Amino acid sequence: MTTIAPFPDIKPTTRKFKMGDIPSTTYTSLSGVVFKRAFGNTKTNYTLDLTFKNISDSSDVDSRTTTGILKHYDQANGTFSSFTVPDPVFVGMEDAVLDYIQAPADIKWRYAKPPEVQSVQSNLSTVTVSFIGELQA
Numbered sequence: 606m607t608t609i610a611p612f613p614d615i616k617p618t619t620r621k622f623k624m625g626d627i628p629s630t631t632y633t634s635l636s637g638v639v640f641k642r643a644f645g646n647t648k649t650n651y652t653l654d655l656t657f658k659n660i661s662d663s664s665d666v667d668s669r670t671t672t673g674i675l676k677h678y679d680q681a682n683g684t685f686s687s688f689t690v691p692d693p694v695f696v697g698m699e700d701a702v703l704d705y706i707q708a709p710a711d712i713k714w715r716y717a718k719p720p721e722v723q724s725v726q727s728n729l730s731t732v733t734v735s736f737i738g739e740l741q742a
Contacts, residue, residue: 609686612714612734613668613677614693618658622706625651625738651712651738655694658731671722671730678720678734687713687741712738 625648631641657674664672681688695703717735724730 609680609688610677611689611691612694613673614691615657615660615669615674616693616696617655619656620695620698621652621654622702623652624705625649647740649739651706652717653690653706653714653736653738654733655736656731656733659725659729660732662728662730671732674720674732674734675722678716681716683719684716687715687739690714690736711740713741714738 627646627648628644629641630644631639633639660669660671662671664670667673668677677688680686695706698706714736717737721733722730723732
């Protein structure tokens, strides 16, 4: 997977984060006994949902717009390529929480699905993006 430019440095209106989990599978034997098998010791599949309310649709040079987010999605080849999320996206969060979101330090994000755009009024939209965090070799 290729890495592209970081996501635009826009402070979101809301953030929703879900911790990753260790890859594992649960098995149930014929006798009903349940056991689990871990396939590693590092968490994966973190999720991060960001909402940007009432941002400009403008297509000027500034990437902190609806158009900037949509261009970034195009540059990422949709859900294919990975990227980093810059610190301004996390402004206002406590460092202890941010350490969980950005840990491990080599986590890369990719779009889980296309951005959702809701037009609020002329030249203003609410944009929602969903990311999946993964470790990459």
